[in-house]
Amino acid sequence: MDLIREQLIALLGPSGVVEAPRISAVGNWRGHPYNSPLLLRPETTEQVAAILRLCNQHQQAVVVHGGLSGMVGGTSSGEDEICLNLERLQKIESIDKLGRTMTVESGVRLQAVQEAAAAAELFFALDLGARGSATIGGNIATNAGGNQVIRYGMAREQVLGLEVVLADGTILSSLNHLLKNNAGYDLKQLFIGSEGTLGIITKAVLRLRPAMPARNTALVATDQFDKLPRLLSHIESALGGKLSAFEAIWDSYYQLATQGPHLGAPPLAQRHPYYALIESSGSDAESEAEVFLAALESALNADLIQDAVLAKSEKEQDALWAIRDNIDALAAIAPVIIFDVGLPIGAMEAYLKHIETELKSQLGLNKIAVFGHLGDSNLHIVVGTESEDLDIYHRVEDILYAPLQALGGSISAEHGIGLEKKRYLHYSRNAEEIATMALLKRTFDPNNILNPGKIF
Numbered sequence: 001m002d003l004i005r006e007q008l009i010a011l012l013g014p015s016g017v018v019e020a021p022r023i024s025a026v027g028n029w030r031g032h033p034y035n036s037p038l039l040l041r042p043e044t045t046e047q048v049a050a051i052l053r054l055c056n057q058h059q060q061a062v063v064v065h066g067g068l069s070g071m072v073g074g075t076s077s078g079e080d081e082i083c084l085n086l087e088r089l090q091k092i093e094s095i096d097k098l099g100r101t102m103t104v105e106s107g108v109r110l111q112a113v114q115e116a117a118a119a120a121e122l123f124f125a126l127d128l129g130a131r132g133s134a135t136i137g138g139n140i141a142t143n144a145g146g147n148q149v150i151r152y153g154m155a156r157e158q159v160l161g162l163e164v165v166l167a168d169g170t171i172l173s174s175l176n177h178l179l180k181n182n183a184g185y186d187l188k189q190l191f192i193g194s195e196g197t198l199g200i201i202t203k204a205v206l207r208l209r210p211a212m213p214a215r216n217t218a219l220v221a222t223d224q225f226d227k228l229p230r231l232l233s234h235i236e237s238a239l240g241g242k243l244s245a246f247e248a249i250w251d252s253y254y255q256l257a258t259q260g261p262h263l264g265a266p267p268l269a270q271r272h273p274y275y276a277l278i279e280s281s282g283s284d285a286e287s288e289a290e291v292f293l294a295a296l297e298s299a300l301n302a303d304l305i306q307d308a309v310l311a312k313s314e315k316e317q318d319a320l321w322a323i324r325d326n327i328d329a330l331a332a333i334a335p336v337i338i339f340d341v342g343l344p345i346g347a348m349e350a351y352l353k354h355i356e357t358e359l360k361s362q363l364g365l366n367k368i369a370v371f372g373h374l375g376d377s378n379l380h381i382v383v384g385t386e387s388e389d390l391d392i393y394h395r396v397e398d399i400l401y402a403p404l405q406a407l408g409g410s411i412s413a414e415h416g417i418g419l420e421k422k423r424y425l426h427y428s429r430n431a432e433e434i435a436t437m438a439l440l441k442r443t444f445d446p447n448n449i450l451n452p453g454k455i456f
């Protein structure tokens, strides 16, 4: 690293190089280390390319940083690694209202993308709790999911084109604007979800949708788990394609997440075993509201829900979402592991009972909070580990991950693998899949300089 330090300073200027950076990452619940002695802050794609050309020549490892909200240690660094922070790639280059696309640099925050789309009377269909911190480049590099996957799909579905800098400094410009383009391989797909291991995303062409200003939101409660998937089917049919979120919340999470001075009284005073945050979005406020109310009433009549609160203003809608997004409340049971598993809805109840029993009998642990994107078969299970002992962490992980293989589940529905889950990748991917991933890695990055040691 010392060999190229002066060349990097000459390339970026003093403001582009931070020595001994102090890095605090919002998604780093697990305390992954940030030991890099050097952080680079390029301003242009050409600077990113020049950095990688130099690092590749000297076999210097590079760890890419977006908004640092990733939850699997993907941005963690060792003493011999250089960090490359993309927050100065901040331009929203253009919005094409007719073609419904936005071209952005990868350091733009997700919330800024959403706001720019709204200002153009359009809509960007990716949303997640870390919207104020996460960058669009990080969202794409992790193929982020979030709250609206049930209707619009994951980050992958929102990307039309990419500009990527490869490990040897080649700028691969694939800034496609078309919804349909089958002219050979769709190269962008290789980099979406590759967690900074195959190339550095510097620009993206994003797909925008028509604005959906008429939002209806309710928090409902139910007494049995098997009513949640039935409620989901019922609401999906009743809303005729307008359902945009269906977030399940177990009482274990609701009790934690409704505590806090900024939240006021819980919206549903009585306790129930399960809750669902339901949202529809469309274009006509009056008719959407009627259909939404009728869908809830028919669910009540069918005994699928026992209680409900309907948000009457944007402020009340935000207050309901604040409960779902209040993962800071998990500090009450810290230290915790936040799991992000995928499994068929029909297997969820038995799986949760099994892991609760095993955590209690094997490790005496009983602090568990559950919530998740039920409609996407994705649960977040938070386990209070009572200790930060790595051996305990691994035993808890074994209990949660081992049953998933037989269920056709996934150890990571949306957060990715990073460092945290790489020892368990074989539960979700077979030997041939992992070998093909390694082949791609060797092809794109033969000197193993991009985020080495992450994923596998």
Ligand SMILES: Cc1cc2nc3c(=O)[nH]c(=O)nc-3n(C[C@H](O)[C@H](O)[C@H](O)COP(=O)(O)OP(=O)(O)OC[C@H]3O[C@@H](n4cnc5c(N)ncnc54)[C@H](O)[C@@H]3O)c2cc1C
Residues within 6 Å of the ligand: 026, 027, 063, 064, 065, 066, 067, 068, 069, 070, 071, 074, 075, 086, 106, 127, 128, 129, 130, 133, 134, 135, 136, 137, 138, 139, 140, 141, 142, 143, 144, 145, 146, 147, 195, 196, 197, 199, 200, 201, 202, 327, 414, 415, 418, 451, 454
């Ligand atoms: C409160 C909270 C709520 C969250 N909710 C969700 C959710 O609902 N759904 C979900 O999927 N995730 C969620 N996350 C996780 C996180 O927000 C996402 O993974 C997000 O996409 C990460 O973006 P980032 O810019 O912070 O990336 P970082 O954390 O900086 O990086 C993540 C990974 O991507 C790589 N990377 C970053 N930028 C680039 C780039 N430009 N080119 C190549 N590689 C890059 C990094 O090296 C790293 O491996 C949540 C996190 C928090 C803290």
